[in-house]
Structure formats: C-alpha cells, structure tokens
Amino acid sequence: MTQDLARIRAFVQVYDAGGFSAAARQFGRSKALLSKYVTDLEDYLGVRLMNRTTRKLSLTEAGEAYYREVVQLLQQLDDLDATITNQTSEARGLLRVSAPRNFGETSLTPALFAFLQTHPEVTLDLRLEDRFVDLVDEGVDVALRISAMPDSSLIARKIADTKIVICGSPELIKRVGLPQSGEALRNMPCIVDVNLQGQANWRFVSEDQATAVHVSGPVRVNSPVAAMQAALHGLGFAALPAYLAEKEIADGRLVVVLADRMPAGPSLQAVYPHRRHLAGKVRALIDHLVIWFDTHPVQ
Incomplete structure (x- = not known):
C-alpha cells in the first residue's frame, strides 16, 4: 500500500511540477526514482498516463481522468492525517x-x-x-x-443561538399603546437599523406562519447601539440583539413586546x-x- 501511494504521489508531483526534473528539485527526490515510480504505475495500470518529450510533458486522456480522481483521494488522506495530528496538537x-x-x-x-x-x-x-x-x-x-x-x-x-427582541420605552408605550401583533407596528413609530437582517421588514411568527411587516419611523441608523439609544429616548420601537439590551430591560428602561411572536434569531x-x-x-x-x-x- 505504501509503495502504491508513493507511485501515485510521484505521478501527481511530476505533473504538478511540469516535469521530472522540476519535480525532483521541488520535492527533493531523484529524477530517476520519480521516473521509475511513474513507469511502474503505468505498468501496473496497463495504460500510458503521460506523453513525454524532451521539452514537454502532457497527460493522456486516461492520465487526465486518473489525475482528477487521485488528487482528491490524496487530499482526503492528507486531511485525515492533519485531523489526527491536530487533535493532539497544543494551542499556542x-x-x-x-x-x-x-x-x-x-x-x-x-x-x-x-x-x-x-x-x-x-x-x-x-x-x-x-x-x-x-x-x-x-x-x-x-x-x-x-x-x-x-x-x-x-x-x-x-x-x-441568538435572540432579537422588540423593545420600547415605558414613555413610548404610554403614548402610543402596546402593540398586540406585529401588524400593529405598521402604524407605530419604529427605529430602523439597516444592519439588521431585513432592515425595515421585521419578521414575526404566529401559529407557525411567518410574516414580514414593513415598519417606519423618525430614525434610521446603521448601529444597534444607536437604535437602542433612540428607543431609550422614546422615539420608537426597536429590534435589538437581546444581549445588547439586557441591562436596559432588567432596569425597566426598555420593555420587551411581542416576545411570543419573534422567530429564532x-x-x-x-x-x-x-x-x-x-x-x-x-x-x-x-x-x-x-x-x-x-x-x-x-x-
């Protein structure tokens, strides 16, 4: 098996390098040994893989088909070796x-x-x-x-997994009311963060049905921090990463709405x-x- 792999690698190395002499220099092996390996491989397969001249080396039709397959096999073997090695390698x-x-x-x-x-x-x-x-x-x-x-x-x-929450300040909710559905936000002020997936089209789920609601409002930003600040100032509801608004929610400065209508983040x-x-x-x-x-x- 080892000898077979050596012959296959020699064939690939010679073709990749563009010739026997170049492969010998690049991989530190003798030209004679590489030539022997390739010849042995052709004899074993019973077919010519390479057309050799003094100036040019090319693959035969059979050689091209064989090259495509063995390159993938050698890559898989190398990857397997690397996986086993890296499992025991230390982080440094x-x-x-x-x-x-x-x-x-x-x-x-x-x-x-x-x-x-x-x-x-x-x-x-x-x-x-x-x-x-x-x-x-x-x-x-x-x-x-x-x-x-x-x-x-x-x-x-x-x-x-992460989570997106819709938040509004207590002052905003007192002024415009508590939205009972995602659809209700069409007619309420919202903060649009263009970095959010969907931007102004907020997604909601209800009874396994997903809907997108187009929202609008007085502020459009490209930062979740800016969106949260706008929400804290009562300018509209904002769709925020839960990790970002966690403290403001715990302090009562922001109120989560429609929590049961939000899809997975x-x-x-x-x-x-x-x-x-x-x-x-x-x-x-x-x-x-x-x-x-x-x-x-x-x-």
Whole structure:
C-alpha cells in the first residue's frame, strides 16, 4: 500500500511540477526514482498516463481522468492525517480573532479571556469591527459572526443561538399603546437599523406562519447601539440583539413586546478559511466557545 501511494504521489508531483526534473528539485527526490515510480504505475495500470518529450510533458486522456480522481483521494488522506495530528496538537502562538464590536464588548470578551487563562501559550489579537473582514487577505484565523451562512469558500461552525427582541420605552408605550401583533407596528413609530437582517421588514411568527411587516419611523441608523439609544429616548420601537439590551430591560428602561411572536434569531458562528491544516489554537478556541456559550447563553 505504501509503495502504491508513493507511485501515485510521484505521478501527481511530476505533473504538478511540469516535469521530472522540476519535480525532483521541488520535492527533493531523484529524477530517476520519480521516473521509475511513474513507469511502474503505468505498468501496473496497463495504460500510458503521460506523453513525454524532451521539452514537454502532457497527460493522456486516461492520465487526465486518473489525475482528477487521485488528487482528491490524496487530499482526503492528507486531511485525515492533519485531523489526527491536530487533535493532539497544543494551542499556542498568536491567535487573530475578528468579531462585531457590540457583541465583542459585551458577551464575547469574557469567553475569550477565560480561554486565555486556560491556554497560557496563546496570545490574542482581537479585532472588533462592524464589517465582514477578508480572513485570508487580512490574516485572521477565525471570525465570530452573527449572520446567515457565510460565503461558501469559508467553513462555519455554529457556536450558539441568538435572540432579537422588540423593545420600547415605558414613555413610548404610554403614548402610543402596546402593540398586540406585529401588524400593529405598521402604524407605530419604529427605529430602523439597516444592519439588521431585513432592515425595515421585521419578521414575526404566529401559529407557525411567518410574516414580514414593513415598519417606519423618525430614525434610521446603521448601529444597534444607536437604535437602542433612540428607543431609550422614546422615539420608537426597536429590534435589538437581546444581549445588547439586557441591562436596559432588567432596569425597566426598555420593555420587551411581542416576545411570543419573534422567530429564532441568527446564529453565532465561528468562521475560518478552508485550510487543509486547522491550527490547534483555532480548534481549541472553537471548542471552548461552544462549551462556554452552552453554559452562558447569548440572551
């Protein structure tokens, strides 16, 4: 089996490098050995895989079909090896994490600092900003995002559920009344946060039926903190992340309405690039966050 894999790898390496000499230099193997491996593989399969000339190397039709399949098989084997290795690798080194500012400042930092206490060989570079960073271009190891599924070129793991609440100040409710349904908000002042999924189209559920209600009001913002401040000033009802408004709700400065009509909120996800070898520090952090938010729910 080992010999068979060596022959297959030699075939792939020679083609990827563009020739036997280039592959010998790139992978530190002798040209003669690579040639022998490829010839042995062709003899075993009973078919020519490569057309060789002094200046050019190309794949035969059979070689192209064989190359497509074995490249995937070798990748799967490499990934399996990496998974087993990384399961026992220790978390260490610089860990770059990106997260939304408001969530990072409230709910995330206690989880991250607890992680550092148990992993003293990790140093943290935490970047709190309200934009989708390019993980590869900006060298970010993992991003925490509260959103729908990310770009397909990234890998995501669900960390926890989040919740959106509709809030209004006691003064507002005294002035305009308590909404009895999502539909009632069409005729009541509301704060529109354009960063919220759906923006001015707020979603509600009733008897398993989902509806979208278009709301409007005196203020339009692009920040949940600004939306909460507007709600605290009695300017309208606001759809807010529950973790952000938790203290104001507990203090009675904001009142939650239509709690039984709200759908499930977006999930908190750990997003990282599609890399063959996931660093031990990233794996350890993600595992830690799953456990942390299981015992410290995002309210």
